[in-house]
Amino acid sequence: MEQIRCSNLSIGYGERAIASGLSFSVNAGDYLCIVGENGAGKSTLMRTLLGLQKPVSGHPVYSPEIRKNEIGYLPQQLHIQRDFPATAGEIVLSGFQGQTGRRPFYRRSEKAEARAIMRRLCIGELAGRSFRSLSGGQQQKVLLARALCASGKILFMDEPVTGLDPEATREMYAIIGELNRRGMTIVMISHDILSAVRYADHILHIGSTCFFGRKEDYLRSETGKRFLNRREVGL
Numbered sequence: 001m002e003q004i005r006c007s008n009l010s011i012g013y014g015e016r017a018i019a020s021g022l023s024f025s026v027n028a029g030d031y032l033c034i035v036g037e038n039g040a041g042k043s044t045l046m047r048t049l050l051g052l053q054k055p056v057s058g059h060p061v062y063s064p065e066i067r068k069n070e071i072g073y074l075p076q077q078l079h080i081q082r083d084f085p086a087t088a089g090e091i092v093l094s095g096f097q098g099q100t101g102r103r104p105f106y107r108r109s110e111k112a113e114a115r116a117i118m119r120r121l122c123i124g125e126l127a128g129r130s131f132r133s134l135s136g137g138q139q140q141k142v143l144l145a146r147a148l149c150a151s152g153k154i155l156f157m158d159e160p161v162t163g164l165d166p167e168a169t170r171e172m173y174a175i176i177g178e179l180n181r182r183g184m185t186i187v188m189i190s191h192d193i194l195s196a197v198r199y200a201d202h203i204l205h206i207g208s209t210c211f212f213g214r215k216e217d218y219l220r221s222e223t224g225k226r227f228l229n230r231r232e233v234g235l
């Protein structure tokens with residue numbers, strides 16, 4: 001089932017387009033990686049898909065079956081957010097904030113679900129710990145758990161493994177893979193092209209040349225070959 005479709009979408013700021021002619025679709029259960037050079041507009045595209053940034057022209061179309069509270073977002077992390085003075089449990093629960101409206105408290109069912117999500121990510125025992133005392137990998141799992149409170153169907157992630165050590169990176173990819181196997185649609189920006197082509201089933205490459213399609217076709221395409229070669233020789 002198709003969940004998102006973009007036809008000839010232009011993204012940018014004000015009148016200025018950063019990337020144009022973007023056409024792609026995302027189906028239920030897809031694992032899509034968005035790749036491309038620095039500054040190509042990957043984060044801008046993700047924010048546009050989430051309705052946080054106005055498109056220059058065109059607009060993303062969501063299936064009517066997708067409700068806003070079924071879409072989770074793990075934004076690119078800034079150091080400043082990591083100093084947040086709250087417990088890990090409070091941070092995870094705040095993922096329900098979009099759904100509480102004016103209600104100044106969380107429902108018992110929300111608390112139970114937050115606990116269940118934390119247990120699923122093996123961070124249940126961190127609930128009472130201060131967020132800023134956690135390691136980078138633990139913090140990222142807490143932020144992923146927070147995003148999962150709001151994502152029944154689609155999870156958007158902007159470079160979720162940046163700054164993590166190899167072990168924490170492997171764990172994050174394993175968790176994301178497991179969520180995808182359970183049916184969650186994954187849309188991820190990745191700088192790590194080798195992991196992108198390892199884990200994703202679809203690739204959207206934006207930049208001076210664009211590509212959208214299955215991973216196998218990306219690997220055979222000129223865009224894909226050029227980008228992978230450049231990365232492998234460390235340019």
Ligand SMILES: Nc1ncnc2c1ncn2[C@@H]1O[C@H](COP(=O)(O)OP(=O)(O)OP(=O)(O)O)[C@@H](O)[C@H]1O
Pocket residue numbers: 013018036037038039040041042043044045
């Ligand atoms: N709020 C903004 N106003 C104007 N221009 C912006 C704004 N945010 C980003 N840009 C510009 O838009 C372009 C694309 O930025 P974006 O962060 O989307 O690229 P990216 O592909 O995610 O980059 P990176 O790989 O470095 O994370 C850049 O030239 C950036 O300077």
